[in-house]
Amino acid sequence: MNIIEIKDLKKIYNDSEVAVHAVNGVDLSFKQGEFAAIVGPSGSGKTTLLNLIGGLDVPSEGSIRIDGVNIGELSSRKLINFRLNNIGFVFQSYNLIPVLTAYENVEFIMSLQGYDKDKRHSRTVELLKSVGLGDRLNSRPNKLSGGEQQRVAVARALASKPKFILADEPTANLDSKSTSNLLDIMEKLNREENITFIFSTHDQRVVNKARRVIQVEDGKVISDEAIQSP
């Protein structure tokens, strides 16, 4: 069963004299447990597409259904709540809260969901261990390397038990070793816990790991290819 269904999705920016079709009639669907990469050159519309899927931006036309819910019809307040409980985000610049430790950054999202302290504690520790940071619980982001920060960001994205995780160029700021390490962790989570990952990326190393590659150009999907696991 599809967890995401996108139909005739369009995003048109009318800021300048000429309307810009950032996303121009995209039809896509994603199943539970996919490990998909959206690729394309700069300005092709992959980040806009990811923002629309994540409910961070509003489509001009078309619909996005997540688990049957048309997120374009949700009010602003309901959409925020929907994101909190259904979608995990990993950003290019990690975007951790610098005044909080790794533990607190992961715990924070669960406190927004209203979980009690005991539940938060056990899940936070478990998640940080699963991304290999069991010994860095009390480190603040400025004491962590870029790769470690991005792993905390992955743990944070998983903390709310989302239906899928959207990762916008997650390896863009990482060196090869950190990239490889991060991808291994995400792939392991995908295989062992059936967690759905959707990336937007330029990075060939990410593309090489993906089991589905969606090529976007001028706001349109020009190819959508499933890759067989070796």
Added chain:
Amino acid sequence: MIWIIAWKNIWRNKVRSLVIILAITLGLFGGVFSSAVMKGMVEQRIKEAVSRETAHIQIHNPKYIDNNEVQYTIDGEAQNLEQTLDSLPEVKGWSSRIKFQAMANSANAGTGVMIYGIDPEKERQVTEISAMICDSCGTYLNGEKKNQIVVGEALAEKLKVRLRSKIVLTFQDQEGTLTGAAFRICGIYRTSNSVFDEMNVFVRKTDIASLLIMNAQEYQELVVRLSEPDQVTDVQEELTDGFPELLVRNWKEIDPMIGMMADLTAVWLYMFMAIILLALGFGIINTMLMTILERTRELGMLAAIGMNKHRIFLMIMLESVYLSLTGAIVGMALGYFLTLYTSYTGINLSSFAEGFEKIGYNPIMYPYLDLNFFITLTIMVICIGILASIYPARKALKLNPAEAVRSE
């Protein structure tokens, strides 16, 4: 958890936060101490006016207030009134006075005065004039000698007389005949109000009654001192109900200037602090705006991951309130300790004594503030913190999360 994050957030840029906290600390410290000095001055003036001039309550024949003539006495009701006052537990003491205007003349000069014919023992329970006579300045109508008088230092200087000098008092008796007598100065008092000292003299009621051809049981004025100042309204109401034909006034009505000062000071102090806080509020707005600008990406991330607008607003509001409260608590504490210290030592402004005493103020000030002031001020600080956060928070809430997370 938002409470903790907000607290940690204000320490991200320590220098910037400390600058605004220091500004709030100094503003509040200065404001609190200035308020304490003002309040102390006014409270002292009220206390001195009540204990030396007006007492808490005065009772008159209403016609006496209109005409100031000696024949308008409290006579028929005097005994009942005195018995009632003796039975009221709130009453600390009362004193009946023969009160009228006269001319006082010495060999060198003359001036108009207000004569108070009193029972010294009763008067001691109500006013503190007896304590205003220094050791070398005589006594308070002690002894058996007749026609003694206690005068203020300012009057003695004006008439160019000294202790044991004689002055002649000239006045009309109850029948309208001009009469007079010589009185010997047995004591010279000095309050912090030189105008009062120049105007008012005290003699024994028994000495003056016979000169006025009055019964010593009659009098023009009865003054009442209460154990607690806040009982004034209740006792005034009780006496007004019990003696409707008499005029019962409290100290605010007797001396409207002092009454107005007491009411106005309470309002003015809060206005004064509100102006200081308003000015500091703009500093807080500026600090918070800079904070929002610096944290655009992070705020975008928070909105993206599902932190709703109420929580984002709450976090920014808490940061603003924490900044305000931290500075305010330190400022109020410093102001409180300086007030406490100077309330024991006093602030000696004797070099301006003449000016102060002309307007009835003691040149040694004892700053004073009550707990209510600090409670109200804390609430005002929290309100300013909340108000100062509204504009920056609105800016934060208007951020588009998709754009904000990618901002530099």
